[in-house]
Amino acid sequence: MTSLPPPTATNATHAAHAKGATKIYGTGDSEVRALDDVDVAFQRGKFTAIMGPSGSGKSTLMHCIAGLDSLTSGSVSIGDTDLSKLSDKALTQLRRDKVGFIFQAFNLIPTLTAYENIVLPLTLGKKKGDETWINRVIDTISLRDRLEHRPSELSGGQQQRVAIARALASQPDIIFADEPTGNLDSKTGTEVLTFMRRAVTDLGQTIVMVTHDATAASYADRIVFLADGKVAGEMFSPTAQKVLDYLKHLGE
């Protein structure tokens, strides 16, 4: 496996990138380097998976790039925007307008209907949104008949599909998904991943997904492997078998 090419590409093709990203928890003896000088870039219109064993820093990397957490040193950018220079207010605005999120669970506000959850980022920004687009998203993930239901009335797979739709609704620059199938059985997991794949292929969105599941990762265009807070390698056009083989090799 070759090492990662330096992030020389322009921002026109990169939805987000990190440069020298370092995150240290604790001090002295208890110091933990969750991220150690990571350089990585995510291409626009592509589905990227981040993989690695527990404690490899994959979630931390995602949180930092998404502006949920801050770096100890280095920088991350979404599009042209350097996140380290942003105030909380600007970060909030960026999350609202430029970033979509899909979490493992607790994605939805229980008191709002599916539709209200989908358009929540738009409502928060006092925007109407592109109705044609939202309709297309809803049709793509086949939720038309569930729009007026509360999250508690939806299955786990349906809830995650609503979460995908919400992430897509504001046509963000990039969508981050944190183990989106972690809580689902394999059948509904497949369903959710298919929808994510279609969001990239059919709707031209950019998705970055953190996962430790080889099958889930095989839906991506490219996989970035992390180990001990460092980029350990990457793989294009993965299949589940190739990923498993690689992980075995990584573990040795």
Next chain:
Amino acid sequence: MLRLALKMTWARKGRLVLTSLAIILGTGFLSGTFVFRDTINQTFDRLFSDVFRDVDAYVRSTAFIELDFGGEQRAGTPISALETVRNVEGVVSATGDIQGFARVIGKDGKPLGSEGGGPPTFGSIASDDSAGLWSVVEGRLPNGPKDVMLDRATADNGEFIIGDTVRVIAARGAREFTLVGIASYGDISSPGGATFALFDQPTASEFLLEPGFVDAFLIEGDDSVSDEVLAQRIDAALADELKLETLTGAEITAEVQGQIKDVLNIFSTFLIVFSYIALGIGSFVIYNVFSITAAQRQRENALLRAIGASRRQVSRALLVEGTLMGVVGSLLGFAVGIGLSQLLNALLKATGFEVPTAGLAIKPGSLVNTMIAGVSVTVFAAWLPARRAGRVPPLAALRDTALDTAGNLKRRVIIGLVLIALGVVGLIAASNDAPIQVLGLGVLGVFAGILVLGPAIARPVALALGKPVAALRGVSGTMARQNAARNPKRTSRTAAPVLLGVALVTAFTALAASIRSEIRDTFGAAFSGDFALTVDSQGFGGIPLSVTDQIAGLDGVAQATGVGFTSVRIVDPNDTTVDPASMMRGNFVQTINPATIVGLFDLGVTEGDLSSLGRDGLFVDAGRATERGWQVGTRLQVIRIDGAVIDAEVRGLVSGETSFANYVASREMFADAPTPIFDSFVYIKAAQGAALDEVEARIAAISSDAGIGTLQSKEGFIDAQAAQVNQVLGLIYGLLGLSIIIAIVGIVITLLLSVFERRREIGLLRAVGMTRAQVRTTVRWESVITSLLGAVTGVVLGIVMGVVVVAALADDGDGITFRLPVTGTLVIVVISFILGVVAAIYPAWRATKVNVVEAISTT
């Protein structure tokens, strides 16, 4: 976003009502007092408009004195002027009116109507003049010195029928009359539960007031001219030297209505102050509920933050919820308040104070005030939790555990103690006559300090209190102890309302105990007689002086002396700084008989000799004298109610501990006054060797013959004086009880929310074999520990406040020392224990209803 916030609130409407409970209770009592006040005011407004319906003009004396507790006392109007009024053009009818003290004795020998606090007992005039207030419903009008007429209710209560002999006591003693008629007042049988004995004018004047005088003239015109013109004509006809004034019917109606309102307003202001205290304590509960729900919704709020909600949007969503709760709670509270006002009305009726109901008075102003108070308190209480919710890091959406940190404990302790210290300084300053705002700030400082300090002490204190519980109740007890200590912030916020209520109760109890023992000591030392005859007439009527003299002349009585009170105006001719507007302000004067008081009751004379009092002498409270720069020999003017001016001299000073007024005068000063004075206390010493029980029986016979007074032994008298404090204390307890109820509701709500939050944990415990009873035990003891946490800290704080206030009072020279109310304190702690158990009943039951399978499978 506003729409979303409303929707999110609506989706939790069940909890909305639950958490609104505190607001509902707080505003309920507030609006209840508003509606009650308005209803009574409206009732009296209508009553007096009705009563004075036929009165077009009203003549009275211009000489009057404003009384200390509202109202006024006026000089009499000479009946001789009535003829002049009757001859004025346009006057159809004119009659004299008297509202004097008279008490009807029932057939069992006991006076009708209660003594003291109850509705007044009047003597008045009944006449056939159309301007009169009374109409005959049975029999005929009284005519002559032997006739009396009673109001319907009094006649019914006393089971009197026409022809019966009726005994009546008034200023001139007790007399027997024949009942010749029964009357009604306007359309009602007995206004306000008062009793009325009605006579013809000469009898009433002589028996109730002064021969030849009435209180006022009631005049009816022929409507040929306006009331104003009629009043002017009458005024012009009356000679200036009579010192009379004429009011129109509308004016006197408004004035009487206003006087009643003044009296009622004192009472309702008292109620309203305590309603605001209850609402304030309710705001703690609301604050706690918001804090808990915000913590429980942390993930939700963090998710909102992660997907792009700004801090302000998250905070605002909670504030919207708070506002909505405030609005809903206050509206429901207002409805509850209307019910409460009816309850208050029913209570009044039960105590014999019949208020003719003229329908509920629900004014828009009451609703507006309730809404403003309720909503602003709620929004204020929601403010901090809402801000905190906005500060939730978006990453918290990805974590499992809820964060509720207690922050820097050391800093809490320091800031808390500083705030409490500042508050105590404020309290001390306030009890040294600093403005009332300082008192408010002091209380606020103490409470804010407690709030800051709370989380720091909640854990160790809860653990200490829980130790015996853990030892006695095994696993359940241990878990209850840990649960109470595991979230110190929440526990302390839950205990805070209990703490405040208990602190106030303890402080008042301690203060009362100190005052009581002080009264006991002073009266015990000052009163050297064997018996006391007392009347609690609150400045209206009392024991006729002739009764006092009769007792003094009894066989076996060595000495008897009477002490009474009246109002005069005291003017210092050399003091030019006094505001002329306050010149009408009356001063309470204690009237004594200097010839008999010495050796029987010690007034605490520090200078001078009481025997020098005479007709024109005054003894003044030493404190008052220093204040005004007076000393023995200072000349003052005493202006009596009848307008007589007496040039008086300060002949001595009293310490003020055993005198009930700032001035002491001899009864001689009032001997020639047209309005008689009464005694309120008669102190009696039995002759040496006389059998006490025989003497007592003889005094009792006179007292019962006169139909007035309560005869007490020395001990009984001292107890009764000390017990007066209890009346006020009882009222304060009752009103603070409401705050305690709100505090308990706070515990119930908190426990419910905790049970809801821990349902997974409870489910797990049930799954591994905890019985329902054990679950209940856990919840119950957590509740008891929380309640006791509030009670114990509240008792400590209350005692500190009591010590401070008593010390400050002692500094003022009241010679009072702090007494710890041991029994009272223990009772408070026991009650808190019981309330803790009661508060846990419903939450504990809910905890046992947790579905095990669902609880452990939810993610």
